[in-house]
Amino acid sequence: MKLVLLGAPGAGKGTQAEILSRTLSIPTISTGNILRAAMKNGTPVGLKAKEYVESGKLVPDDVIIGVVQERLAEPDCANGYILDGMPRTIPQAEALEANHIDVDCALSIEVQDQTIVDRMGGRRTCKNCSATFHVVSNPPKVEGKCDFCGGELGIRKDDAPETVKARLDTYHKETEPLKEFYQQRGKLKSVEGQDTIEETTAVIKKALGIE
Numbered sequence: 001m002k003l004v005l006l007g008a009p010g011a012g013k014g015t016q017a018e019i020l021s022r023t024l025s026i027p028t029i030s031t032g033n034i035l036r037a038a039m040k041n042g043t044p045v046g047l048k049a050k051e052y053v054e055s056g057k058l059v060p061d062d063v064i065i066g067v068v069q070e071r072l073a074e075p076d077c078a079n080g081y082i083l084d085g086m087p088r089t090i091p092q093a094e095a096l097e098a099n100h101i102d103v104d105c106a107l108s109i110e111v112q113d114q115t116i117v118d119r120m121g122g123r124r125t126c127k128n129c130s131a132t133f134h135v136v137s138n139p140p141k142v143e144g145k146c147d148f149c150g151g152e153l154g155i156r157k158d159d160a161p162e163t164v165k166a167r168l169d170t171y172h173k174e175t176e177p178l179k180e181f182y183q184q185r186g187k188l189k190s191v192e193g194q195d196t197i198e199e200t201t202a203v204i205k206k207a208l209g210i211e
Contacts, residue, residue: 001026001080001208002102004087006178007109009158009167010116010123011193012200014132016109017084019201023210026080033130034067035059054157056166058088058174065095072101080104088175093182106182107204111193113168120164124153137197 001024005013017028035053038046045067049059068086071077083103087093096103111119122135124144128151133140140146144153157163182188189207194200205211 002104003080003082003208004103004106004182005082005084005109006106006175006182007193008111008113008116008171008175010120010164011109011111012197013084013109015138015197016200016204017082019197020082020204020208023205024080024082026082027076028082028084029068029071029077029086031059031064031068031083031085034071035064036130038067056158056163056170058170061089061092061095064088064092065099068096068101069099087178090177090181093178103182103187105189105208106178106187107207108179108188108190109193109200109204110190115193116168117161117164120159121161123155123159125156125159126151126153128152 003020005017007013014028014030014032017030020026021028035046035049039050039053040046045063049063052059064086068083072081087096119134119137122137124133124135124140125131126133126146126149129146129149131146131148132138133147133153140153145151146153158167179188179190191200191203191207194203
């Protein structure tokens, strides 16, 4: 199965992608994680991306498409993959098609803007491995420490309320039109984000027919 996850920043795409990845035994290709790794390592692509991310703007298409193509060429993507954070614009979706990067289904997780602002204020990200937690819905076992690598947890600059609002504006303008793009191709499925991670997973599995 080749999936694209759609939804506003903070809708829970990353968390649900991890769960689906385990359920379907296919990798999650998170452009955010790939780019953050590049930014942390100070690569030319990473430094370029950093300027955009920290001001709440979208990273240019040519940077993202190149990174994604490299990743999808790896053997673990042979049986399918989940694209998380890509495509973000209709030109990106068209570029994926032009590069023969297939999608079976675009799954959109619908969450209200105010819910997202409240939710992302509680998000904590590991400074080492980029794992994410939430002080209410998915707290780490030890406060301030990553469950996976023991690294320090912090608030990413792009989770601050003013940046979240800027990112939501960008989402509605640039990314939301993708729903219509995939609807026209008969590939769109929408689900309402629920109060808990488990409840959201349940409605997603039902929508995808993988209960």
